[in-house]
Amino acid sequence: MLNWFKGNKTPPLRETTDPAETAPVAFSAAEVAVVPPASATAGLPAESSPAEPGKKGLFARLKEGLSHSREQLTSGVERLVFGKKEIDAELLEDLEALLLQADLGMAATQEMMAAVTEKVRRKELSDPQALTAALRAALLDILRPRAAQWSPRKGETQVVMMVGINGAGKTTTIGKLAARWKGEGFGVLLAAGDTFRAAAVEQLQGWGERAQVPVVAQGSGADSASVIYDAYAAARARGSEVLIADTAGRLHTQGHLMEELKKVKRVLAKLDPAAPQQIWLVLDAGTGQNALNQARQFHEAVGLTGICITKLDGTAKGGVVAAVAKALPIPIRYVGVGEGVEDLRPFDPQAFVDALFAEKTG
Numbered sequence: 001m002l003n004w005f006k007g008n009k010t011p012p013l014r015e016t017t018d019p020a021e022t023a024p025v026a027f028s029a030a031e032v033a034v035v036p037p038a039s040a041t042a043g044l045p046a047e048s049s050p051a052e053p054g055k056k057g058l059f060a061r062l063k064e065g066l067s068h069s070r071e072q073l074t075s076g077v078e079r080l081v082f083g084k085k086e087i088d089a090e091l092l093e094d095l096e097a098l099l100l101q102a103d104l105g106m107a108a109t110q111e112m113m114a115a116v117t118e119k120v121r122r123k124e125l126s127d128p129q130a131l132t133a134a135l136r137a138a139l140l141d142i143l144r145p146r147a148a149q150w151s152p153r154k155g156e157t158q159v160v161m162m163v164g165i166n167g168a169g170k171t172t173t174i175g176k177l178a179a180r181w182k183g184e185g186f187g188v189l190l191a192a193g194d195t196f197r198a199a200a201v202e203q204l205q206g207w208g209e210r211a212q213v214p215v216v217a218q219g220s221g222a223d224s225a226s227v228i229y230d231a232y233a234a235a236r237a238r239g240s241e242v243l244i245a246d247t248a249g250r251l252h253t254q255g256h257l258m259e260e261l262k263k264v265k266r267v268l269a270k271l272d273p274a275a276p277q278q279i280w281l282v283l284d285a286g287t288g289q290n291a292l293n294q295a296r297q298f299h300e301a302v303g304l305t306g307i308c309i310t311k312l313d314g315t316a317k318g319g320v321v322a323a324v325a326k327a328l329p330i331p332i333r334y335v336g337v338g339e340g341v342e343d344l345r346p347f348d349p350q351a352f353v354d355a356l357f358a359e360k361t362g
C-alpha cells in the first residue's frame with residue numbers, strides 16, 4: 001500500500017509536462033519505486049526526443065518500413081503479369097502462391113482470390129495490368145474492419161496491459177506509446193511488470209526517462225501482479241489518465257505463465273472491476289503465421305482488446321497483418337516500423353495498403 005493512502009495525504013493531482021513531476025512521488029520506497037534513473041537510457045536506440053517530430057513524413061516512414069514486403073508483393077505481381085494479355089487460370093494460381101509466400105495466410109489469400117476471380121468472371125477485370133488495383137481493394141476490405149483507435153480519456157485512469165512472447169517488442173512499444181500519449185497531454189505512468197527479465201525494468205525506466213514519464217518498479221523477481229496493482233493505485237491517486245503495464249514475455253503454450261496474466265487481471269479488478277480496460281498483444285511480424293497461434297491463445301487466455309504488430313521494417317512478412325486481421329476480430333491498434341519513438345504508427349488501413357502494395361514499384 002502506498003503511504004499517501006495510509007497517511008491520508010493528498011496525492012499530486014495531475015501530471016504536467018514539467019519534468020520535475022517525474023521525480024519520485026510520495027510512496028514507501030521499500031515497496032514501490034517510481035523512478036526515472038539518471039543513466040537509464042543506456043542501450044536504447046538513439047533518436048529524437050518525443051517532443052521533436054519525426055524528420056520524415058509519417059507516410060514516408062511507413063513506406064520505408066514496409067519496403068521489403070512491398071518489394072516482394074509489388075514486384076511479384078509485376079513479374080507475373082509481364083507479357084500477359086489476359087488473366088487466365090495459370091496467372092490466378094501463381095498469384096495465389098505469391099500471396100501465400102508474402103505471408104497473407106490461407107484465409108486472407110482465399111478471400112482476396114475469390115474477390116479477384118469474381119471480378120474476372122463478371123468480366124469487370126480482364127487486363128492483367130489492372131490486377132494490382134483489384135488486389136489492393138480486396139486487401140483494404142480485409143483490413144478496414146480492424147481499424148479502431150483507442151486513446152486515453154481525460155478524467156479517467158485506464159490500464160493498458162501489454163502481453164506477448166519474449167522479444168516481441170512489448171517494452172519498446174510501451175516506451176513509444178508513453179511518448180505519444182504524454183505528447184498528447186495525457187498523464188502517463190508505466191508499471192515495470194516484467195519482473196522476470198532484470199534488464200526489462202532498466203529498459204522501461206530508460207523509456208520512462210526519455211518520455212518524461214514516471215515508472216513504478218520493484219526489485220527483480222517481485223510479484224508482477226503486485227507491481228501492477230501498486231502502479232494502478234498510484235496512477236489513480238496521481239490522476240494519471242493511463243497506466244501502461246509491461247509484463248514478462250511468455251510463450252503462448254506455457255499454461256502456468258498464462259495463468260499469471262489471469263492473476264494480474266484478477267488483482268487489478270479488485271481496484272476496479274473494469275480494469276485492465278485494455279489488453280494488447282504485441283506480435284513480431286517476423287514470426288509470420290505463428291503470430292496467428294499466439295494471437296488465438298493469448299485471446300483465449302485473457303481476452304485481447306487490441307493488437308500491435310512490430311518489426312514490420314525488418315521483414316518481408318508484412319502480409320501477416322492481413323492474416324491477423326482476417327483470423328481474429330480484434331482491432332489492430334498500432335504497427336511498428338522501426339526502433340525509433342516515432343516508428344509506431346496508428347494502424348490506418350488505407351495508408352498500410354498504399355505502403356505495402358504500391359500501384360507501381362519505385
Ligand SMILES: Nc1nc2c(ncn2[C@@H]2O[C@H](COP(=O)(O)OP(=O)(O)OP(=O)(O)O)[C@@H](O)[C@H]2O)c(=O)[nH]1
Pocket residue numbers: 045164165166167168169170171172173194197200248249250282310311312313314335336337338339343
Ligand atoms: N526494427 C524494429 N525493432 C523493434 C521494433 N519494436 C521493437 N524492436 C526491437 O526488438 C527488440 C526486443 O524488443 P523489447 O521491447 O525488448 O521486447 P519485449 O517483448 O519487451 O521482450 P521480453 O522482455 O524479452 O519479453 C529490441 O531490440 C527493440 O528495439 C520495430 O518495430 N522495429
